[in-house]
Amino acid sequence: MKILIAGLVKNEQLIRLKQEGSKRGHEVEGSYTSELVIEAGNESFEPTLRGRPMAEYDLIYNWAVGKRRWEWYAAELFLKEKYATIIVNSKVVDPSYKLFLTPAMNYLKQYRQKLPFPKSVLIFSSKSIDSIIDKFKFPLIVKTSAGRQGRGVFKADSKEELVEKVSELQGTKQSVVIREFILNDGDIRVFCVGYRAIGAMRRIPKEGEFRSNISLGGKGEKFDLERYPKVKRLAEKVAKVTATEIAGVDIIIHKETGKSYILEVNPGPQFAGLEKYTKTNAALEIIKYFESLLV
């Protein structure tokens, strides 16, 4: 198979996918999202990459297509229709799914399926704070959809801090989510491939930090899913409900009540940390999953 990983270059995850892919006879390539070119006219429509037609690829996995996603999805929709190119996660080229690609829609799905997640409020303006503030206790979490790897997540200890933070984030024109703070001993990253949990790690924040992201100095350790079947089931279920074929599901367990909550589902999850801390061969699982899509 010829496989393209969109939005992934010079990265250890790409190196691992290339390694495991080539062992099984596949060619794995990565690209910047900016390399996409779409040539369109009445006679033809042709997405190309570095001067070559993208029809050459059997499978395209959207790792991190970011702000350019809509152009990528249009190109992929065409490739799927014309050449039966396999697109992962397939929901991005499913017209009936477009609505689900936002946090608000994920909340609606989680609510409908009764999947536990921290009480959250999505707002666009600091003016909305007064109407919701009584429903929360401090501290609470403020998150914008703009930052990845923990960079858009903040803690507010008072109303003043909350107003200041939300006003600041409002400038990005993104929605802001306010959510209840869950007392925890680190969060759990469950890695699901094809809606099956293949491994998990607990991430413990570094001293003085509340965010457990590895990129912010968090440390990982193996988390035994067999001992926590409920966490495993919850991760697999939310991956399925949000139609995320390759999913890094973040789950947080309340330190006192033991209750699990879904924090988020990442469609382009890092797995180098998981491979290191848990000896799971995530790259191989992904390649095997790609193979299963071809038949």
Ligand SMILES: Nc1ncnc2c1ncn2[C@@H]1O[C@H](COP(=O)(O)OP(=O)(O)OP(=O)(O)O)[C@@H](O)[C@H]1O
């Ligand atoms: N409600 C909460 N209670 C306690 N800690 C939280 C809560 N929400 C987030 N955190 C901490 O902050 C970290 C980052 O939050 P989150 O996973 O929502 O954002 P992110 O990692 O930046 O998102 P993305 O994966 O989209 O880049 C979590 O891993 C967790 O350690």
Ligand SMILES: [Mg+2]
């Ligand atoms: Mg996260």
